[in-house]
Amino acid sequence: MTPTPNKLSRGQKWRQAGLMLAMGALSALALPPVHLLPVLLVTFPVLGRVLNRAGSWKAAAWAGALFGFGLYAASLYWMVNAVMIRAAEFWWFVPFPSLGCALILAPMVAAPAALCRLVPAGPRRLLAFAAGWTLFDMGRVFLFSGFTWNPLGSGLAIPGAVGDVLIQPAAWIGVDGLTFFVVFGALFCGEALQDAFRARAGHPCHLFPQRADRLRVAACAAVVVSLALTASLIRLKTVHPAGENGPVAVIVQGNVPETEKIGHLNPRDIFQRYLRLTADGVLQARRLVPQPAFADALSRPIVFLWPETSFPGSDLLQDSPRARQIIMEWGAGADAGLIGALRMDDNGRYRNSVLALAPNGDIAGIYDKARLVPFGEYQPPFIPLQIVPQGGMAAGPGPRTWHLPGVPPVGPLVCYEVIFSGLTVDRHDRPRWLANVTNDGWFGNSAGPRQHLSSVRLRAVEEGLPIARAANTGISIAYDGFGHELERLGWGRTGTLVVPLPPALPTPLFARYGRTLPALLCLIAFLAAFARTSRRKPD
Structure with a gap:
């Protein structure tokens, strides 16, 4: 008809x-x-x-x-x-x-x-x-x-x-x-x-x-x-997962209200909260006893993750070697720390970044967010009103894989970069796991963080890679390459997750050909x- x-x-x-x-x-x-x-x-x-x-x-x-x-x-x-x-x-x-x-x-x-x-x-x-x-x-x-x-x-x-x-x-x-x-x-x-x-x-x-x-x-x-x-x-x-095991991920959720961060209220207290949580989490990771689920955990490297723009005044990570050393001293025993932080580039533009810290506090890697949030971090040039301070941040070059000493290759992702199907991994240098740092505190206890979370899960399936996600106010989580939830720390809670990540799955068909197939x-x-x-x- x-x-x-x-x-x-x-x-x-x-x-x-x-x-x-x-x-x-x-x-x-x-x-x-x-x-x-x-x-x-x-x-x-x-x-x-x-x-x-x-x-x-x-x-x-x-x-x-x-x-x-x-x-x-x-x-x-x-x-x-x-x-x-x-x-x-x-x-x-x-x-x-x-x-x-x-x-x-x-x-x-x-x-x-x-x-x-x-x-x-x-x-x-x-x-x-x-x-x-x-x-x-x-x-x-x-x-x-x-x-x-x-x-x-x-x-x-x-x-x-x-x-x-x-x-x-x-x-x-x-x-x-x-x-x-x-x-x-x-x-x-x-x-x-x-x-x-x-x-x-x-x-x-x-x-x-x-x-x-x-x-x-x-x-x-x-x-x-x-x-x-x-x-x-x-x-x-x-x-079945194959190859190198992932690290023991210590995911830190500071649960800092966004009003405190943007108002630069109690920056010292917030910094110390992250230090204490990191110390507790790394200590827990080091004390893992051989159990069926964690039988080989002690042979793995330990990596802790702090969320996107973790605390007020995070510029000091770029400018203060002593601040970086303090972080790694509190995380003693960790092989690396992945810290979400703002930094300023040589042209005076801010970048939303992840800094990889070595055990001695040196910066072992810098990843700059490539996909900026429209009207939040990036202002389209045709908008006549100044909505984003200084016209917005500078964007990074795109997906990268870090090869940090003693740590399985990792692909860092900042915030909503994880929503881009087929565009989250360097296909010429595939990582063994993904690290997503984010701050969904802006959006409150609403549908937004849950919608964001579904993207994280789908990227795990598409790429066949485990993902560790650190969110400021939640939801922090870890998935394996099937998108199966390993551990979760819910919205509005303060604490850490200690998760031995499994190996990656064999490269899925989508990970080979990307969006060409759909x-x-x-x-x-x-x-x-x-x-x-x-x-x-x-x-």
């Missing part, structure tokens, strides 16, 4: 606009931390129906833009918290973070909505839209310094064993491939399900009027899901939407 285009009155257009905003906002429930994926079976078919009946590409683009605006405004609500911390100075900016980002991101849904009209209305148009959604979602990496936050595939990263199984296909097709199947499945399965209810109630169906067509959709969905789950379980059972998958699906299907004429 091919839907016919609608010509809407002004009142109907307003009602449709409100419906698109509502369906987009409701779709945000599928994202972390709620993971209510079934809601997409309601929301995406409504969008698909509007796209199939749109009278022009402009009407389709407008519907897509409103749906995207609702989705991103609802899922990024927590960005307001960052402004509220400095509300006395930036009170006028309060409405802009979430709504402004949603306005910028909405065209990434409007574009595939308009392009899918190149395909005749019906299932093929929905296929083209699912492929286009994913390709434009991948294109968010090119917006300003990049903002690939909240791909719909991240909704599969459900905490616990269920999520462990659901996210394993990311090892082959990445989170973008997961996004394609989530959107594709939501459109087709949701429409078939809703048509089944309509048929039972005696109402006309929209896309699948024949029971046989609805059964084919259900059968195809069951086959795809069964194959994916089987492949995931086989991977979890048959793929991009090819979507291009093939988009071209397939143009293929003509022949129907046999009845005898």
